[in-house]
Amino acid sequence: MKKVLLVTLLGYILSVGNSFALLMSNTDLWDVSNGITIIDHSYLENGPGTYWDSYADNMFGATHEGTIEPPNTIFADNPASGFTHWVEWQTPTPIILTSFNLVAAHGSPSYTDRGFSEFRLYGSTDGSTWDNIYTYVTEDPYGGGENYTGENYLELYVDLSSPVTAQYFKAEFDQAGVGAYSGPRIKELDGYGSPVPIPGAAWLLGSGLVGLVAVRRCKV
């Protein structure tokens, strides 16, 4: 009996472990395919107008062909000491965020090349007052995950203990090492949850149903 319990428990632990690994998504709530917009960001690698452009929305599903690493966002190289790279974005309507998934990759062998030492995620309902949602201190090297196993890969899936309602979001990445190091490479940042129900829409739906019932009754 004890053996059965132990095996069941181990199976449960393994299944929970497996769930903490997600592939990058192009259908999540923070994806450009769902209408999010970039509000602003810190400097990206080089300025606009050259092959070496990078775009902030490449970390939210966009892929700008003809630029450096089209699927990725590359933050600026050689930042000043203590520099924090950042990006702000908003969803079309407020959402209830229940989990998120971050995939990044530093150069090799050390995370001081295209890596960050700390990641912080913030949320806001009005775009001006920010609440910290999550803080993560990275390791050198990142160590990989279950889907992206390379030692230089970071795969961070976080199931939030308390869902967060917000429409504005900000991600900060502290440069790993300072000085002549390359800015962080972010492959994708995905958000999961559900849109906040709109009371008006619920009322309309309700009145529509009442209307349908009324029409049906009339027909009878």
Ligand SMILES: [Ca+2]
């Ligand atoms: Ca995405």
Ligand SMILES: [Ca+2]
């Ligand atoms: Ca991407």
